Amino acid sequence: MNMNHYILVFIPSLITYTGSAFAQHQISITATVGSLAVLPCDCRNVTKAQSSSQSPHVQWRNISETVFERQGEEVYQSEGYKGRVDVPKDQLMKGNCSLVLNNVRAEDEGVYQSYILVRRSKRALQSEHVLLRRVELSVGGVPETPNNESSDSGSKSRSHTGLIITVFVTLVLVLTLGLLWKFKARTYFANEARGNYALTSVSHRDSPPQSD
Structure with missing residues (x-):
């Protein structure tokens, strides 16, 4: 078997496996324009080994950008979502990393992924992104x-x-x-x-x- 044939067989298999891995985290929710939507997320299984006084570092992304990020009191909101998204700190400390999206717009429709950033060891220089949940948001209705x-x-x-x-x-x-x-x-x-x-x-x- 030549190398080209091996690549043609291997790449579709890799895509299928990755899609299956994402599918087990994916859920779908529907919201109407102008309403409040909650994109569910639970990070207790990932953060239980961390110190209870340490605030988890959570990040929500869509297909093109980071929508929201929180680490303790430090918060980032992208321009299109500014003032409309939040993961409340008190809920995050309890392991609830659900994204609260206010005043839903038609352009908010899409797939969102939540990550928790963790360091496997104290010597690690960079945090590792652990995928928690993949949420597909459908927006319907009019004001x-x-x-x-x-x-x-x-x-x-x-x-x-x-x-x-x-x-x-x-x-x-x-x-x-x-x-x-x-x-x-x-x-x-x-x-x-x-x-x-x-x-x-x-x-x-x-x-x-x-x-x-």
Whole structure:
């Protein structure tokens, strides 16, 4: 087997294995625009060997940048998330490294990964990133205000339409009744006139002739 063939076989296998390793940490949550979302994370199993007085060093990243990072009182928030993300220190000391994301935006949708930075030994110069959780955030819905305005506009439009229909039907009914009344009145007076004419004719016919 030549080297090129070995690489073609090895790389897909490596990708499959890495994906399986991430999959066991991944969960999916859904939030609506403007709401509060909590991306869950638990670091107790990783930090239990550390001193209880030592604040864990936690980091949350998305596909392109570090979104949030906390080590004790030192906090970093990326520009697009400034003022909207936090891992409360009191919760972090208890092993809860969940990321609280306020005022969710449509562009917040994506995959987030949480890491705990640990040193395996006191002599280690650099901290090791330990993957804790992979969270896929889906954002749906729209702010409530436009929906309410749209709903109010629709209600007003339907109300106006109903009023116009009611007025139209009322006018037609009034006109119809007026025409019927006029027709009946004409018929009545015509019959009265014919009756009077008939009575007059009979009276003239039955009256005795007057002698000169």
